[in-house]
Amino acid sequence: FFFENRTLALITNSSRPRKMVAPRTSQNSSQVGSIVFGREEKSRMTTKNHALANVRAIREAEKRNRELASTQKKASPLYKLKQFQDVPSRIDQSIPKTSDGKKNFLRKGMGELKPKAVEIFKKRFEKPEYEEEEKKITPRKSAIPRERTALKPRSETNFLEKNRALSMPTKKKITSSITSSTIQQHQVGTVPTYILERKKELEAQRQSEAAQREDPDAPPGTVRMPDTDRLDMLSKLAEQKKHVQSSLHRLPLALTTLRQQTHKAALEKELDKLNDSIALFDKPVVYIQQDDT
Template sequence: MYGGGGTLLVSGSGYGVPRYTNTDARMKDHFRENVRRMRQIQRQSREREADSHKPVKALWKSDKYSNIQSRIKDDIERVPSVPRPKSANFLRAHSRSGPSVPVMSRPCTPDVTEDKLTVPKASSSADIKLQRHNFDFIKINGITAKHAKIPRSPSLTALDDLKKKREEEYSRHKSGQVPSYLQNRKKQWKKDEEDRIANTPDPEMPPGHRKLPESERKQTLKLLLDKEQDLVDELSALPIRMDTFRIRSQKQEIEKKLIEIDEAKKIFSRPKVFVKVE
């Protein structure tokens, strides 16, 4: 760069040949640009101010609600109440433990005179006289140890009580006599065995039948014998001559009943009788 304000440019065609260019013409005029920008901002500001003075178009509102007062307006115009202090929410003494207790000021502690002191002063310790009693503690301890019971563990005590109880039961028991609880148990066993035998189904019993109890079988057999004797007596009372049809029919009916009773006697004379379950 030379003092004339030019710039030396080097090109590829020739080296060392100075070439001057005027750079001042290309410089930007910032002052003029700033003035232009300020005027533009002022113009925009005047336009916004002019637009702000224009009347705003009223919003559409229905005539139906023209006479109704706004609730928000009432809340805004209402005078705010004084806030409640936080201390008002604190719990008071004895507020949940019963009736209120009147707060009373505590009385001052009265002055205690020397005559009413329960603990003597340290300065009066020289006047205290010790009293000694001639106790024979060795003898007292010996007497106490002689009559004292030796503490035993609960398990040993329970074992001794059990032994005493068994000895008392053995002494009350009469030799050669079966206890009553064994006799009752034998009776119960016998009854259970009888019930088991009675309820055990007979292998000879056909399906759909039941075994007739022994008492009922004997009672039925006795009724059959009595009925047979009545029919025999009735048959013996008939006349010898069978001339009429009524007498012959009566004789045939009696003989038929005797045959049925004889068959029933054979059935109920068996040791086991099975009856069909209805």
């Protein structure tokens, strides 16, 4: 019974005509079609060029800085070395300075009266009228004689030294105490007093040296050594002793090589000789062998 009813219903439904449904074109359908979910929106978005945006921002900032600097720029003085700051300028200050404004120069043909096109056309067909005029004969100028002398050599002035001398503080001139009156007071032909005093000092020195040499206690063939020479010799011996002692102190404590040992022995021997010489010249009176000459 169930199958019979089912087949009957199918037959009845198939016999009925179907209704044609038109597509939805209402406002709601357009709104539904325009809906885009989050994932689709992210995929459809264009990527931003951050590098290009940064370059544009930098250029705009540079442009603003240039405009700001040009408005705030002031005329700064020219750079000059510290040592030449006080040197005056050689440029003539009386020359009038030209204005910094725009200069209007004359252009070619501004002062000429240009003829009209009609006059130019007429002149082409008209015959030129020549007027005979007497030519004025001007006398020729005489040639300037050339100078046969050699050119003046170029002056090689050192401007740096000149400016340095100008920048340095000027010293006061030391006026000499010798005047014309004092020069006139000197008697011509007389020996000055300072020369006479110097002669007396040299004579006294010779006499003292001779007295020291002619010592009665001196052994035969010897002469007493002057005190100045003796003290001079003492100072030289002391310097030599100091040098030998410093070289001894620089030697190592353990002398392993033969060369080091011989060097130390030579230094010690030299030090002993210096000590003996110092003890000899340290005495108040020293006799030396007289020269045969």
